[in-house]
Amino acid sequence: METTPTAPFAGRTVRRVGYGALQLERLHDRRGEAVALLRRAVELGVDHVDTAEFYGSGFANAVIREALRPEDGVLVVTKVGADPDPGGRLPLRLAQRPEQLRASVEDNLRSLGVEQLQVVNLRRLDSGPGLRPEGDQVVDLDDQLAVMTALRDEGKIGAIGLSSVTLAGLRRALPAGIACVQNAYSLVARDDEDVLRLCVAEGIAWVPFFPLGGAFPGLPKATGEPAVRAVAASLGVTPAQVGLAWLLHHAPNVLLIPGTADAAHVEANMAAAAITFDDATLATLDAVESRATDVPIGAE
Template structure:
């Protein structure tokens, strides 16, 4: 079977990547966390999503230990929030230009590198999560000036955006955006227009919460009767159907599902090779989309 690939930040990558957020569940079993990431590489994963605030830099440290130069794995991190140990939520916004620069330096140190492949600027404009207020309500142009300066200095290879509106993306296009991360799934498709804009501009669409349901009030793809019916017919899991739909829906979609379980990891990667016929896609496309625009904190 042909390996499904797509362009990303000047590379061609396998469309099923790995999100490192769940690695923090293995914080007391570091060797297992390293082994899980090694297993991801063995399965063909060649792009990993992380952040300094994932497990208070635990995810970054595991990536530093597990990945080798010869693996050819593209590491994507993000700035715009910093970890707060014991906080609820366990992060705080860090949107000011000087905070973005400091966060880049933090990621460079914890990942043990001199250059970050891709850095997503996490805004607080849309989607589930906290909203920027007070001195954290920073103009996008000021943030992009800092990000492009860091790229010019060689500390960043490419710039992405996260939790951004379509107007924000349009404003950012001249900066050379390579990816967008917003909440998006078969049951929550608020950003359909932005996905299409990304496809037209050659920008990767990398949905977080690809199965929905990460916060109370968000719909879950795996609860949908149609998703469950398709899964039963294909002898796969409802989660695999939700992930496979994303890849069939648009050619610029990349997956970054996270897990701390090796079997779940293998199932996520296998979802990239599931074929959905036209009738099945039509039935999934017909699922009602419900809003994911929930502010927390």
């Protein structure tokens, strides 16, 4: 069983494996290596990159600005809903209020050096592992969508996405026009299957974060599953590649943004798109147990 090599995203057609810039922070003291890594990703065919101003307190955006050229044609997707907080317990703080969302868009425009952000994900924090809003950070979705659509009307945003959103929240947001949904989702954490089905029906790209499961202690990891390891051994690939390939086979609107600070891992991630499964292998992977991950323990 094969996957299609491309899929629609925000009015374009992109390769189904992109790159998530969060891990660029690991190269903070080796900026040249970070730029070279991103250039290598583009050479390998990456044509969509996921970032945020709070990734490395602006470092990821700065590397993207330096590394990417207009002729590369790379779709850069960013997110709002949190801002950098270098001195805090976590390196970010929530920024959910409408005026904070607008300010975050302006920050991303400035650090990326562009006049329009092609896609901006509103990080809602309603579901999945991650922080939960409190106090004045509990904001109605309609109020947030109002400022996001205003920014789109002003030309500062090209398309709107949602992150960590519930099924009810996505349904409420559909009239605003949603290009993608980023929720925590993997072979071993399929809590949001109903959200994924709605995205398929509405032609919305599904861009899972934590695509291999547990990024925090105690969360399930796809690479530790015996079935995944057995399939990897039989195909001569890595368990991580099997976990990524399963996502691509599972639904036609899945786009992946695995992050890494290692060029060899970028190559391996891109190669996952070429892995095929026969029906029996796919059934074996489909039978892997999904475990709930809806715990407030940090941020992706």
